[in-house]
Amino acid sequence: MKAVFLSFFFVLSGLVASAQGTAKEGTPATDNLARQFNNLKANSNSYTENNRTYKVVNVASLDSFWKSVQETIAAREQNLKQAGVQTEQDLAQAKDSIAAQQEQLQALKQQYAAKEQEVQQNAHDVANLSVLGIDMEKQTYVILSFVVIITLLILLGIFLLQYKSSKNVAVEKRRAYDEVNQEYDEYKKGAREKELKLKRELQTEMNRIEDLNQQIAALKKQSHV
Secondary structure, three states: OHHHHHHHHHHHHHHHHHHHHHHHHOOHHHHHHHHHHHHHHHOOEEEEEOOEEEEEOOHHHHHHHHHHHHHHHHHHHHHHHHHHHHHHHHHHHHHHHHHHHHHHHHHHHHHHHHHHHHHHHHHHHHHEEEEOOEEEEHHHHHHHHHHHHHHHHHHHHHHHHHHHHHHHHHHHHHHHHHHHHHHHHHHHHHHHHHHHHHHHHHHHHHHHHHHHHHHHHHHHHHHHO
């Protein structure tokens, strides 16, 4: 029983300590609660057991103090609830205000973007022109025109040089072809003459062989007779 009473007393001590911790805010409820707790301790009898000090508290005083604790907690909760409701209302108003300001800011951004686009379009129309449906800056068009003209002149010069070189090559190849063709005709003529000469020599040798065969045949007949 003593242990239960002491435990209950320690719980109350913790609640009062918490109330004293929050008493720095200076609210009358917390000050009154701390004062009641101090009076409760002061009016309680003390005794020592096993080198530990205990308090014997009057039940009526304890009930009164507990009622004060509950009322203080209820009042604190009510205040917190009201503060929460007020905070939610303030938050909703702040959100509405922020939304309205954001809408205004968005409208200003759109107006600024439209003006910026109009200015850019005017600047673009002044500094650019359209060539074959392609938008380009005037300065770029002038530079590009010079580059194209110079490129065409260079290509024309290269073409003329290549044409002259090709013509010279064609003349040289024609001359070389004529020389080769002439040499080939001379070679064919010489080869034809050699061929005829060889045929004549071959015919002469064949005739001589025929004569020798006839002579051999005649000698064989004479030997048989």
